[in-house]
Amino acid sequence: MTTTNSDAVLPSQGIEAPRSGRIDPKYLRSNPSTGSFEMVAWVFMRVSGAALVVLIFVHLWTNLMVGDGIHQIDFAFVAGKWANPVWQFWDLTMLWLAMLHGTNGMRTIINDYAEKDSTRLWLKSMLYVASAVIIILGTMVIFTFEPCLTDDAGNLLEGVAPQFCHGVTN
Amino acid sequence: MTQTKSTPGGRGTLYKGREGMWSWVGHRITGVGIFFFLLVHVLDTSLVRVSPEAYNAVIGAYKHPIMIFGEIGLVGAIVFHAFNGLRIILVDFWKQGTRYHKHMLYAVLILWFVTMAAFSARHLMIFFGGE
Ligand code: HEM
Ligand code: HEM
Numbered sequence: 454m455t456t457t458n459s460d461a462v463l464p465s466q467g468i469e470a471p472r473s474g475r476i477d478p479k480y481l482r483s484n485p486s487t488g489s490f491e492m493v494a495w496v497f498m499r500v501s502g503a504a505l506v507v508l509i510f511v512h513l514w515t516n517l518m519v520g521d522g523i524h525q526i527d528f529a530f531v532a533g534k535w536a537n538p539v540w541q542f543w544d545l546t547m548l549w550l551a552m553l554h555g556t557n558g559m560r561t562i563i564n565d566y567a568e569k570d571s572t573r574l575w576l577k578s579m580l581y582v583a584s585a586v587i588i589i590l591g592t593m594v595i596f597t598f599e600p601c602l603t604d605d606a607g608n609l610l611e612g613v614a615p616q617f618c619h620g621v622t623n
Numbered sequence: 624m625t626q627t628k629s630t631p632g633g634r635g636t637l638y639k640g641r642e643g644m645w646s647w648v649g650h651r652i653t654g655v656g657i658f659f660f661l662l663v664h665v666l667d668t669s670l671v672r673v674s675p676e677a678y679n680a681v682i683g684a685y686k687h688p689i690m691i692f693g694e695i696g697l698v699g700a701i702v703f704h705a706f707n708g709l710r711i712i713l714v715d716f717w718k719q720g721t722r723y724h725k726h727m728l729y730a731v732l733i734l735w736f737v738t739m740a741a742f743s744a745r746h747l748m749i750f751f752g753g754e
Binding site for chain 1: 651654655657658661662665666668669671672675676678679682685686691694698701705708709711712715716742745746749750
């Protein structure tokens with residue numbers, strides 16, 4: 454059996470070319486977001502994506518591929534990295550770009566699959582709250598991190614303080 | 624006569640079920656996976672503010688043999704999403720992008736394979752070499 458494609462409207466018979474205007478009602482959304490927001494988001498996905506390739510690949514390289522790789526990762530390793538403002542800035546940028554990029558991607562996916570208005574509202578609210586919490590937490594961790602922990606008597610904690618702490622305190 | 628929906632000869636449609644669709648499915652699944660990893664990853668990193676012991680104990684889980692393969696899976700997802708993301712950017716912005724989108728997908732898959740072979744070899748060598 455052959456189907457002529459010029460008059461087919463059912464999605465099971467194919468997907469319309471973009472902007473054909475013939476959209477299965479299932480995919481219509483009430484109050485779609487308007488104006489330039491979607492355009493800005495579209496550009497942001499591409500710009501942040503390109504930056505994230507560099508940010509994440511270097512992150513994986515420094516943490517997994519050089520030195521002792523996975524074995525080296527502990528408190529002292531993090532302290533050593535964040536003693537350098539470059540890595541603080543690196544992680545901060547990576548945190549914000551990856552979270553905003555990922556959150557916007559998840560928003561797209563929710564819009565695609567959740568057909569009921571109320572379901573979309575709920576899922577997106579949960580998404581935005583979770584993302585905000587993670588971004589704020591991650592930012593605060595980078596800025597409030599204390600590498601040279603001491604005990605009550607003011608002595609450096611043995612075994613956990615990185616090398617450079619010796620000589621800084623006392 | 625519009626030919627937007629089906630390719631002649633009944634080989635399915637222009638998009639559905641072909642390279643373009645599968646790369647999109649892969650991009651979507653990896654994107655969601657990385658997103659949930661990142662939520663957990665920021666939480667585990669935040670343990671450096673609780674205590675060195677708490678951080679070291681939890682991050683120690685990443686050094687378990689099973690997790691070593693989990694990390695290879697995670698990096699595999701990232702590398703595919705990253706390379707395919709660059710392909711999407713090229714399709715959008717490069718004049719010849721739409722013409723070569725399939726060639727670029729094969730390039731993505733080859734580059735992915737090479738990168739993952741190198742990464743897995745190094746990651747496993749470090750893991751079995753140390754300790
Ligand atoms: C198995 C692979 C990974 C390991 C072992 C790892 C390890 C670490 C470590 C040790 C830190 C502490 C600071 C630093 O070293 O820079 C960190 C922070 C961070 N990582 Fe990863 N990472 C991995 C994968 C990733 C991936 C794939 C992403 C991005 C999607 C990522 C994003 C981040 C971010 C945003 C921070 C900063 C967290 C904060 O602000 O509290 N990491 N990671
Ligand atoms: C490594 C560098 C990355 C590149 C080059 C990249 C690139 C892209 C591109 C071009 C898109 C398509 C956007 C659109 O269709 O308008 C996209 C979608 C997406 N990305 Fe990324 N991305 C990267 C990292 C990440 C990370 C770290 C996450 C998670 C935190 C993520 C999660 C997503 C999600 C959930 C989507 C939506 C997928 C969909 O709509 O099917 N990406 N990415």
